[in-house]
Amino acid sequence: xxxxxxxxxxxxxxxxxxxxxxxxxxxxxxxxxxxxxxxxxxxxxxxxxxxxxxxxxxxxxxxxxxxxxxxxxxxxxxxxxxxxxxxxxxxxxxxxxxxxxxxxxxxxxxxxxxxxxxxxxxxxxxxxxxxxxxxxxxxxxxxxxxxxxxxxxxxxxxxxxxxxxxxxxxxxxxxxxxxxxxxxxxxxxxxxxxxxxxxxxxxxxxxxxxxxxxxxxxxxxxxxxxxxxxxxxxxxxxxxxxxxxxxxxxxxxxxxxxxxxxxxxxxxxxxxxxxxxxxxxxxxxxxxxxxxxxxxxxxxxxxxxxxxxxxxxxxxxxxxxxxxxxxxxxxxxxxxxxxxxxxxxxxxxxxxxxxxxxxxxxxxxxxxxxxxxxxxxxxxxxxxxxxxxxxxxxxxxxxxxxxxxxxxx
Numbered sequence: 001x002x003x004x005x006x007x008x009x010x011x012x013x014x015x016x017x018x019x020x021x022x023x024x025x026x027x028x029x030x031x032x033x034x035x036x037x038x039x040x041x042x043x044x045x046x047x048x049x050x051x052x053x054x055x056x057x058x059x060x061x062x063x064x065x066x067x068x069x070x071x072x073x074x075x076x077x078x079x080x081x082x083x084x085x086x087x088x089x090x091x092x093x094x095x096x097x098x099x100x101x102x103x104x105x106x107x108x109x110x111x112x113x114x115x116x117x118x119x120x121x122x123x124x125x126x127x128x129x130x131x132x133x134x135x136x137x138x139x140x141x142x143x144x145x146x147x148x149x150x151x152x153x154x155x156x157x158x159x160x161x162x163x164x165x166x167x168x169x170x171x172x173x174x175x176x177x178x179x180x181x182x183x184x185x186x187x188x189x190x191x192x193x194x195x196x197x198x199x200x201x202x203x204x205x206x207x208x209x210x211x212x213x214x215x216x217x218x219x220x221x222x223x224x225x226x227x228x229x230x231x232x233x234x235x236x237x238x239x240x241x242x243x244x245x246x247x248x249x250x251x252x253x254x255x256x257x258x259x260x261x262x263x264x265x266x267x268x269x270x271x272x273x274x275x276x277x278x279x280x281x282x283x284x285x286x287x288x289x290x291x292x293x294x295x296x297x298x299x300x301x302x303x304x305x306x307x308x309x310x311x312x313x314x315x316x317x318x319x320x321x322x323x324x325x326x327x328x329x330x331x332x333x334x335x336x337x338x339x340x341x342x343x344x345x346x347x348x349x350x351x352x353x354x355x356x357x358x359x360x361x362x363x364x365x366x367x368x369x370x371x372x373x374x375x376x377x378x379x380x381x382x383x384x385x386x387x388x389x390x391x392x393x394x395x396x397x398x399x400x401x402x403x404x405x406x407x408x409x
Contacts, residue, residue, distance in 0.1 A: 005333045012259055016329065021209020024332060027325035031208040031295045035188075038195040043210045045115045050217065055114065062106050063221065066139070067096045069103075071222075073229035073386070078356040083376050085383040088238070089359070090226050090254060092390050099362065099391030100222060100250045101132035105201060107218035109136035112199035119143040119198040123187040125152050125180030125246075126317030126364065127159025128391055129203030134168035136201070144168040147187040149178040152316045159395050177310040180246075180320045184294050204247025205324035208295025212324055219253030226386055227257055240385035242267045244367040245285065245338075246317050248324035250390035259330070265337060268327060269371040271313035272340040282311040284323040285331055285338045291322075298322045299331075314343040314399065315363035317391075341370035347403050349373065350393065362391030363399065 016023045031039060049055040063069040071091045080087045092100040109120060120142050124130030130146040137144030146163055150172050153160055160170050176182035184207075191200040202211040205219075230238055241258055243251035245268035258264045273281035281287075288299035291306060301309040301321040313319045330336035341349070346363060349370035354360050361369060368387050379385070393400070 023329035093392040123183035127156035134166040222253040243388040
């Protein structure tokens with residue numbers, strides 16, 4: 001594979017973001033003055049503790065003995081036969097909590113505890129980040145509030161109940177599209193008024209610096225494990241790594257440590273919703289324009305006046321009008337290939353993996369699986385690819401029952 005800007009890519013690791021939180025022109029620190037002390041405090045604490053061996057040891061012990069890492073890299077034999085090459089699944093669905101989200105929340109909550117914070121506040125769409133934050137709140141004995149759009153509360157009632165069981169307060173957001181974007185807005189407003197004792201636990205690689213950096217570093221464990229595991233299993237690196245992208249934490253988590261590996265193609269799959277020719281999609285990387293949202297410059301879905309468009313995906317976790325600034329930069333460099341999957345394609349992929357492998361994937365992850373079908377003619381028989389199975393589909397069963405016919409035989 002040829003990359004026009006490979007000289008930049010080879011110098012990428014440990015260079016981005018810069019000290020202003022920039023990935024090229026993307027990212028940055030677009031925040032109200034009242035939040036600057038809290039963001040500066042967080043930046044200082046992050047750099048202090050991420051170079052502290054005791055902090056890192058405590059973090060990795062939590063991931064090992066509480067979360068259940070390392071997660072397996074599973075060879076999906078039946079799916080491989082169907083697709084026509086070797087398909088491995090990075091089983092983040094087997095983490096405690098059922099998703100990759102636990103990696104980031106336990107790291108951020110531990111950091112908040114070291115900073116002397118006693119409360120956590122977070123946003124959630126699909127509920128997996130909210131559930132993981134509720135787990136961290138219970139584990140670290142921290143009062144926890146979760147902001148969630150009214151629409152998402154209805155379609156993710158299962159996760160709402162799980163958050164409440166763990167003692168978190170779920171606060172409905174009734175403004176705007178009543179989904180993830182608006183939950184972030186309300187969560188940040190709450191944090192502004194309570195920065196003295198509260199940590200805002202961002203769920204993805206979005207938001208003002210240092211959040212895209214912090215979330216990436218806590219999620220890098222996925223890619224570090226996957227790289228070691230695939231070398232042990234295949235004695236070579238994969239040809240492709242494929243992950244869904246909403247904000248982008250699971251994708252950057254598995255991809256980051258492969259960025260300098262020239263022969264590994266990185267593919268991020270966005271939500272095409274009901275089809276890219278309507279406004280009912282979440283294809284920010286594919287169809288968005290540059291703009292600022294939630295403290296960061298990124299590709300956004302917006303109209304000609306710069307107003308943020310309401311987005312749609314059958315998956316609440318991908319229902320966001322923007323995408324993390326690092327993914328935007330990697331796309332600009334030509335290092336990240338961008339794909340999309342419609343709701344119908346996603347549902348078909350969900351059903352296929354369930355029946356072929358006995359694994360029920362999250363609808364978010366099913367977008368990545370669906371893209372395999374779109375491009376399977378590209379694959380050679382000996383190609384090796386890794387799909388990041390970012391979460392379990394147990395949270396999505398109420399949605400699935402309305403759309404997928406699993407006939408009892």
